[in-house]
Amino acid sequence: MPERTLHLNAFLMSTGHHEASWRLAESNPYANTDVAHYQRLAQIAERGKLDSVFFADSPVLFSDVGRRPSGALEPTVLLTAIAAVTTHIGLIATASTTYNDPYNLARRFASVDHVSNGRAGWNVVTTAGPDAARNFGLDDQPSHAARYERAAEFLEVAQKLWDSWDDDAALADKESGVWGDNTKVRTIDHIGQHFRVRGPLNVPRSPQGHPLIVQAGSSEDGRSFAAQYAEAVFTAHQTLPDAQRFYADMKRRAAAVGRDPSGMKILPGIVPVIGSTEAEATRLERELDDLIKPEYARVQLAKTLRVSPDDLALDAQLPAELPDEDEIEGAKSRYTLIVNLARRERLTVRQLIGRLGGGRGHRTFSGTPEQVVEAIVDWFDHGAADGFNIMPAALPSGLEVFVDQVVPLLVKRGLFRAEYEGVTLRDHYALSRPVSRYQRDPDRRWEAVGA
């Protein structure tokens, strides 16, 4: 039996996760639209044999363009550009089930999977907030529950479409002049609450069968969706007990729906600020925090908390009266995490902004490479994580130092691969290739194309 080993994903964001990182001397402030910047980052991650790179996304321009680099390249486009200059690293794009059509999106992920030779992953999000809704003809977002209901049906449709071609449908028989076998390509005839989709997909089945499915919401709806579909879960926790509770809950939920819990990898976010000494790491962290302009962050925080910016005095704690999580239709678990962090540590608004500015609620950790390794191993060994979502505060430097100084220590301890052992993203995460639902259950009704 192989030892249990870590999975590491690099969560990339323009000049880094720290909101002031773009002001560092090293930073290219136009990195947000610079494909070469991202191609270099992915090559660094691949040099470290990381499992994957990942991009967050929402179909809306967030916040204030004064604050930090704003606007981005659409993730499936960006990951395709990265695929062309890498060979192994996995490519995970975020895409919304609320503001896409399943046929278009299933097709695009299948195409990325072909183009990358089996390295595509999809972080499924339901997209919180009224501003995104207003880009798609709605006055406000659908309710949290309605968004997750649609997401579940969206995934069913996507999986049917990915399975609509058998793996051996293309015969390519030049002699007889028959290219494909019509009985192995089928309509899906999906009729549901949200979608009616005939199929088949216009892309042959892709190298991974289905792209890897990732999920990142930790609300009740998010957890039950993840239990059903997610093969990797990105999550945010500040303390070991919180992370352990989440980990145990998700594994239990996966088992409860009949899945092997090891087929769902739990990856908390960590924002490592790494120095060659503790003092150097602290200095780097302070340099970044000093560059934050709190007036920008206060407006954003007020939006998340559904209060007026005037209610947030920079040197006072949060107001005693705040909305209940139940009233929040947006990113529920992120809301609760922020409020709990502020209350637990009695942070002023200014201090809270400093903590969030580094990683928006994820575990921030400054220290030497050895200390980062200890922080990683602690959670990995104590039932809190199958790996980590690495969120460098500044890029490219934060990724480089992680790959060059932290990864070799993990390899030496036998906790991380020294070389890629497989070729697909599923190989890296030790996940099997899905068997087509139509081949699992050959009596399921279908109508062959052209029949």
Add this chain to the structure above:
Amino acid sequence: MPERTLHLNAFLMSTGHHEASWRLAESNPYANTDVAHYQRLAQIAERGKLDSVFFADSPVLFSDVGRRPSGALEPTVLLTAIAAVTTHIGLIATASTTYNDPYNLARRFASVDHVSNGRAGWNVVTTAGPDAARNFGLDDQPSHAARYERAAEFLEVAQKLWDSWDDDAALADKESGVWGDNTKVRTIDHIGQHFRVRGPLNVPRSPQGHPLIVQAGSSEDGRSFAAQYAEAVFTAHQTLPDAQRFYADMKRRAAAVGRDPSGMKILPGIVPVIGSTEAEATRLERELDDLIKPEYARVQLAKTLRVSPDDLALDAQLPAELPDEDEIEGAKSRYTLIVNLARRERLTVRQLIGRLGGGRGHRTFSGTPEQVVEAIVDWFDHGAADGFNIMPAALPSGLEVFVDQVVPLLVKRGLFRAEYEGVTLRDHYALSRPVSRYQRDPDRRWEAVGA
């Protein structure tokens, strides 16, 4: 004043436009999902300094998978993969206004334009046929007129979104900590018949401002749409007089809406089958036609003509009674072209299938490189074309021979560039970069983000 010179686009399709091309010994029958195949083709086209490569598209699996390589990579994904291995050639993707949301698609084209440093083009289609409609929750396609009405509003929304960031909105002022200027990024607040879109786009204005807009339908609705928006028009004609009439009509329509007619390039399709002697070209053409299996093509032809396959006897002419163009809600101009070709040349169904198998109604031409040059120059010099949409019957050989044997003759005659003179797709087609509508008309109402 520079001489008037040709524009050449390579219209690429898996193993070539001839439906039997996949059966040739040279062909990779899995080319349809092989990104390396397409990257090589684009590099060949770039070696010839062609203006652009182009992919057709529809969000549906067409016809019978037995007939020819079926299923394809989604064009914006495919062109991004091509962008990564080329530096100059333009990249034109087809995308449907009927089955996309303007926010998502405007964003994706802006992203491809960034990733390619200004080489993106969009062939705007309204997507004919009930089968595509059934992949998007509809029982049948919207009417021809309704599809074009939506297309026009879609373009308006897309252009507003592309203009929602001024070119100089990003300040990147590290010293003061202000990244962008809020007064230069604005909501578009579009409220129309088909769409309500708030904006702004979440992508900064792209290198070309707007991707190049291409259009390919020649119906009345298609022509009037093209007159308004198209900067290049792909079209299909069998005879010089037909092509001249179309050319004159389109230039007149462009002028009638106040545009400079030279800002709309007319590019008829041509399927050149090239041999070093006339006999060799004829032999190659015959080899391809002999590989067609007429039973497949007959089913497809019947579908296009809205008749039963049983009504089409292979060795008889088309039935005397066929639907009127007015009754056709699909690809109207293609329908008429096929019926006219069959009637004019009194072709049997088998002969018609041979002609269509080579290029689906486009001008097919077999001959030596010198003869192909004459065929091109004849139309170019006689008011029928500003350039051509080159549709190789077999790939890669048909593109290689065009680039290596036809292009040098055109260059020698001063009709085609020997080197790229610009860097963007607009540069190649001698089209200007659009000025933002908000900068053209600064009093237009808008609401700054964060204001």
